[in-house]
Amino acid sequence: MNQDIEHAPRDAVILLSGGLDSATVLAMAQAQGFRCHALSISYGQRHVAELEAARALAEQAGCLSYRRIEMDMRLIGGSALTDPAIEVPTTPSDDIPITYVPARNTVFLSLAMGLAEVLGAQDLFIGVNAVDYSGYPDCRPAFLEQFQKLSQLATKAGVESGQGLRIHAPLLHMSKGEIIRQGIALGVDYAATVSCYQADDQGRACGVCDSCRLRQEGFVQAGVNDPTRYISAST
Amino acid sequence: MNQDIEHAPRDAVILLSGGLDSATVLAMAQAQGFRCHALSISYGQRHVAELEAARALAEQAGCLSYRRIEMDMRLIGGSALTDPAIEVPTTPSDDIPITYVPARNTVFLSLAMGLAEVLGAQDLFIGVNAVDYSGYPDCRPAFLEQFQKLSQLATKAGVESGQGLRIHAPLLHMSKGEIIRQGIALGVDYAATVSCYQADDQGRACGVCDSCRLRQEGFVQAGVNDPTRYISAST
Numbered sequence: 001m002n003q004d005i006e007h008a009p010r011d012a013v014i015l016l017s018g019g020l021d022s023a024t025v026l027a028m029a030q031a032q033g034f035r036c037h038a039l040s041i042s043y044g045q046r047h048v049a050e051l052e053a054a055r056a057l058a059e060q061a062g063c064l065s066y067r068r069i070e071m072d073m074r075l076i077g078g079s080a081l082t083d084p085a086i087e088v089p090t091t092p093s094d095d096i097p098i099t100y101v102p103a104r105n106t107v108f109l110s111l112a113m114g115l116a117e118v119l120g121a122q123d124l125f126i127g128v129n130a131v132d133y134s135g136y137p138d139c140r141p142a143f144l145e146q147f148q149k150l151s152q153l154a155t156k157a158g159v160e161s162g163q164g165l166r167i168h169a170p171l172l173h174m175s176k177g178e179i180i181r182q183g184i185a186l187g188v189d190y191a192a193t194v195s196c197y198q199a200d201d202q203g204r205a206c207g208v209c210d211s212c213r214l215r216q217e218g219f220v221q222a223g224v225n226d227p228t229r230y231i232s233a234s235t
Numbered sequence: 236m237n238q239d240i241e242h243a244p245r246d247a248v249i250l251l252s253g254g255l256d257s258a259t260v261l262a263m264a265q266a267q268g269f270r271c272h273a274l275s276i277s278y279g280q281r282h283v284a285e286l287e288a289a290r291a292l293a294e295q296a297g298c299l300s301y302r303r304i305e306m307d308m309r310l311i312g313g314s315a316l317t318d319p320a321i322e323v324p325t326t327p328s329d330d331i332p333i334t335y336v337p338a339r340n341t342v343f344l345s346l347a348m349g350l351a352e353v354l355g356a357q358d359l360f361i362g363v364n365a366v367d368y369s370g371y372p373d374c375r376p377a378f379l380e381q382f383q384k385l386s387q388l389a390t391k392a393g394v395e396s397g398q399g400l401r402i403h404a405p406l407l408h409m410s411k412g413e414i415i416r417q418g419i420a421l422g423v424d425y426a427a428t429v430s431c432y433q434a435d436d437q438g439r440a441c442g443v444c445d446s447c448r449l450r451q452e453g454f455v456q457a458g459v460n461d462p463t464r465y466i467s468a469s470t
Contacts, residue, residue, distance in 0.1 A: 071306035076346065078353035096391050103349030106389045110345050111311070114338030118313035143388040150385050153378040154341045156331045 009035050011064070012123035012168075013116045015108055016040050018054030019195045020215055021127035021171055024179050026061055027186035028170050029125045037119060038063045039112055043104065044074035044082050049203035053194040060192065069111055078102050081197060088197045090208045096135040099197060099210060105138035109147050109167070110154075116165055117155045125168045131175055144169055176214055177221025184224060191227035204231045246270045246299070247358035247403075248351045250343055253289030254430045255450060256362035256406055259418035261296055263405050264360045266421055272354060273298045274347055278339065279309035279317050284438035285429040292427055304346055313337050316432060323432045325443045331370040334432060334445060340373035344382050344402070345389075351400055352390045360403045366410055379404055411449055412456025419459055426462035439466045 012034035016022045029036050038058035040051055051068060058066040073082050079101040080086040086098055105128065112124050128139040137143060144167050152164030171179055183190065195215045196205035205212050207230045219226035247269035251257045264271050273293035275286055286303060293301040308317050314336040315321040321333055340363065347359050363374040372378060379402050387399030406414050418425065430450045431440035440447050442465045454461035 067310045069307060069310050072304060073346075073349065075302045075304050076349045076353055078349075096394075100391060101349075102352040102390060103345050106345040106348065106385065107342060110338050110341040111308075113341065114308065114311045114313075114336075117337040118311055137391055137394045138389050140388070143385075146381075146385045146388050150341065150378075150381045153375070153381050154373050155337060156335060156372055159331075159372045 009033055010123060011035050011037060011119055011121040012125055013037050013039055013112045013119065013121050014063070014125045015112050015127065016054045016058055016066075017127070018050035018052070018057060018193060019127070019211075020176075020183070020190060020193045020218070021129060021179060022054075023057050023188050023190070023193045024183035024186070025125050025127040025168075025170060026057065026063070027183060027188045029123075029168070030061060031186055034123060034125075036061070036063045036125075037065045037115065037121065038067070039115055040066070040068045041108055041111060042068055042070045043101070043107075044072045045101075049196075049199040049201055050194040053192060053203060057189075057192055060189070067115070071107070071111075073101060073104070073107075076102060088209045090210070090213075096137070097210060100136050103138070105136075105143070106147070113151050113155060113165060117157050120157070122157075122163070123166045123168060125170070127171050128169050129171045129176075129179070130173060141169075141172060144172075175221060176218025177223075180218050180222035180224055184222070191229075195228075200231055202229075204229045206231055244268055244270050245358060246272060246354055246356040247360055248272050248274055248347045248354065248356050249298070249360045250347050250362065251275050251289045251293060251301075252362070253285035253287070253292060253428060254362070254446075255411075255418070255425060255428045255453070256364060256414060257289075258292050258423050258425070258428045259414050259421070260360050260362040260403075260405060261292065261298070262418060262421035262423045264358075264403070265296060269358060269360075271296070271298045271360075272300045272350065272356065273302070274350055275301070275303045276343055276346060277303055277305045278336070278342075279307040280336075284431075284434040284436055288427060288429040288438060295424070295427065302350070306342070306346075308336060308339070308342070311337060323444045325445070325448075331372070332445060335371050338373070340371075340378070341382070348386050348390060348400060352392050355392070357392070357398070358401045358403060360405070362406050363404050364406045364411075364414070365408060376404075376407060379407075410456060411453025412458075415453050415457035415459055419457070426464070430463075435466055437464075439464045441465075442467055 387393040
């Protein structure tokens, strides 16, 4: 009896950006038997093509639902991703990079937590990575653990059950090459993902920003052909 | 020298809804010498008149800046405030009321945290109250303490300084009557605030929802004339 309950499919909320990482996370959640609800957040980022990719990926993967919340973080600014006056860097930085968007992952997790509460889901998946984004404070294990604690106090479900959400960050300690190998094994179509910080409206990548660089290196590490469509290659 | 630094005016972010509570909080923050940046969040709530009130209050109070972030939480739903299919209750509930918006205060604090980081502010004011809203999980001291801990891990400023934000919730243990008396003493113009969950587009209150009821009781407790404009009174 207990076993049946244990094995019943459970609902999960997946933060899906349309990039390589979250597409892999979605495939991993589904491989674990979760019924997935995808959530994208349009926060005023330069790379809106990513969001179109997210919708297509959710549909392709057979998610139970797809939602896109519009929320303009350009009013807050302070990042190359949300402030047109700040240029996207093309060289790696030892410091916290200017592409860091203040409080972004906290805002994203909060919205996902709200959706999980409404759906009655206890599991939440996020594609953060502490290897490639070591400079981002909200990509670290300590941050995620603290958010998990917060979720127990922040929601009706948490208060009533005495338990917080289970926050799954399966990519946390994986290299980009490992992520890609995992995704390929699970059938992820990386041609349908967009990682570039300044992709054009057709989803073609610039090939020079931090995110493009990490992605390119990842395909090399994985020993897999890079299916990315680049702006320069098509002109 | 140190004394000068200690006494220099500090910037603070104030979550300003346009309601009675946050208007009082703004006045209290200013009375403490903070230079205030007001932040309103339009989350798809029924009571948009509240937001117009927020802008006017921020201007009237001489805030350094006013921002309104649009973010449609109707896509998440699950609350009478964001789902038109759920009616706003007019009788008190012992349980967590249906006007509770899942994860709302976590989302609001996250956005305020992002703004504080960009502005270089370390102080954040929120008008939550554990007396009147005892049913809302995210109006409790334990929740706020946990968020303060999270802010130390979530932001660049927190990581670099080893310190989180100072989250001020000065109304936490005050009754509505006490809040109103405090606000009157500080010169708050309550006629300019809107509390009603379903105010009309001119900011006139229904007089029967939970929020109207608490507000009415507050003016009675405070022994102050209620300046609220009611829909019924003007027809």
